[in-house]
Amino acid sequence: MKQIIARLLIYLTPALSQIGHAQAYLSSKQVQSYYKKASTEHSSFVSYRHLGKSKRQKDIFYLTISKNTFPANAPSIYFNASHHGNEKLSTEIVYYLTKYIIDHRDSPFLDSILREYILVLQPIVNPDGFDFNTRNDTLGQDPNRDYPFPRRGEEESFRLKETQMVKQILDNHHVFAALSFHSGMSGVLWPWCYSEKRTFDHDIFREISTRISQTMKIQTTKQSYYNYPSRGEFIDYAYMKYRTLALTVELPNPVGTQQFKESVQKGVAGSLDFIRLVQLYHQDKLSYLPKFDRHKF
Numbered sequence: 001m002k003q004i005i006a007r008l009l010i011y012l013t014p015a016l017s018q019i020g021h022a023q024a025y026l027s028s029k030q031v032q033s034y035y036k037k038a039s040t041e042h043s044s045f046v047s048y049r050h051l052g053k054s055k056r057q058k059d060i061f062y063l064t065i066s067k068n069t070f071p072a073n074a075p076s077i078y079f080n081a082s083h084h085g086n087e088k089l090s091t092e093i094v095y096y097l098t099k100y101i102i103d104h105r106d107s108p109f110l111d112s113i114l115r116e117y118i119l120v121l122q123p124i125v126n127p128d129g130f131d132f133n134t135r136n137d138t139l140g141q142d143p144n145r146d147y148p149f150p151r152r153g154e155e156e157s158f159r160l161k162e163t164q165m166v167k168q169i170l171d172n173h174h175v176f177a178a179l180s181f182h183s184g185m186s187g188v189l190w191p192w193c194y195s196e197k198r199t200f201d202h203d204i205f206r207e208i209s210t211r212i213s214q215t216m217k218i219q220t221t222k223q224s225y226y227n228y229p230s231r232g233e234f235i236d237y238a239y240m241k242y243r244t245l246a247l248t249v250e251l252p253n254p255v256g257t258q259q260f261k262e263s264v265q266k267g268v269a270g271s272l273d274f275i276r277l278v279q280l281y282h283q284d285k286l287s288y289l290p291k292f293d294r295h296k297f
């Protein structure tokens with residue numbers, strides 16, 4: 001993993017040094033045009049998927065990357081960002097992750113991943129909020145409180161087109177694991193958000209979260225409820241519906257160009273580490289034995 005991070009630093013430095021100021025984030029148009037171009041230039045393994053339009057008629061899209069010859073059956077690993085439109089760093093992380101994966105697709109690590117998995121990348125969940133730089137959608141509704149969870153069914157959820165489209169992604173792909181990027185605080189969080197109860201996969205969640213938080217130098221790693229309780233989050237829905245190993249990753253909003261570069265590097269390195277850990281788990285090589293603290297509860 002250290003080698004991957006070292007290579008990542010060398011790779012990302014020239015691309016990120018073109019950014020003069022931390023506030024010079026990519027526009028939604030720039031992100032979309034790169035995703036379209038990537039699928040045209042690398043059509044054998046990259047596909048651009050159009051999901052629909054937001055309330056303000058912005059395109060909602062994602063990309064799949066895979067060398068698997070039977071993609072319908074392949075397990076997927078899903079990355080999304082900008083549920084909250086003013087959390088621009090999260091989109092940059094998924095954007096640079098996409099670029100890194102495409103540019104390094106033939107490295108031994110990514111080659112083995114792309115033969116086994118479909119990587120699903122959605123850089124902007126909430127394009128209206130993104131373009132207006134607001135947390136919520138244009139009606140002031142928070143997309144990351146709009147999902148079903150064990151105490152609220154689908155009929156009372158999915159009021160927003162944006163979350164319905166995330167649902168489509170989960171329904172269309174066998175999403176085994178997912179990272180949902182946010183920016184503001186610092187933490188790696190796992191389900192449940194709505195309850196203090198532990199999930200069946202608590203020990204796996206804790207092991208993977210602890211390891212990627214070390215890679216990203218994030219101190220806070222816990223079940224989301226113990227960060228703060230919330231209802232209707234993406235990770236609770238993905239876990240409840242498909243038992244997806246879904247985590248929220250929060251990175252602090254950077255101040256200045258240097259911190260911005262470091263935050264993007266951390267997010268990309270953490271994502272690559274996450275992919276590696278998911279593969280290890282599938283190969284039954286990830287140790288996640290219950291630790292002593294289970295007796296506290």
Ligand SMILES: [Zn+2]
Nearest residue numbers: 084087182183
């Ligand atoms: Zn957020």
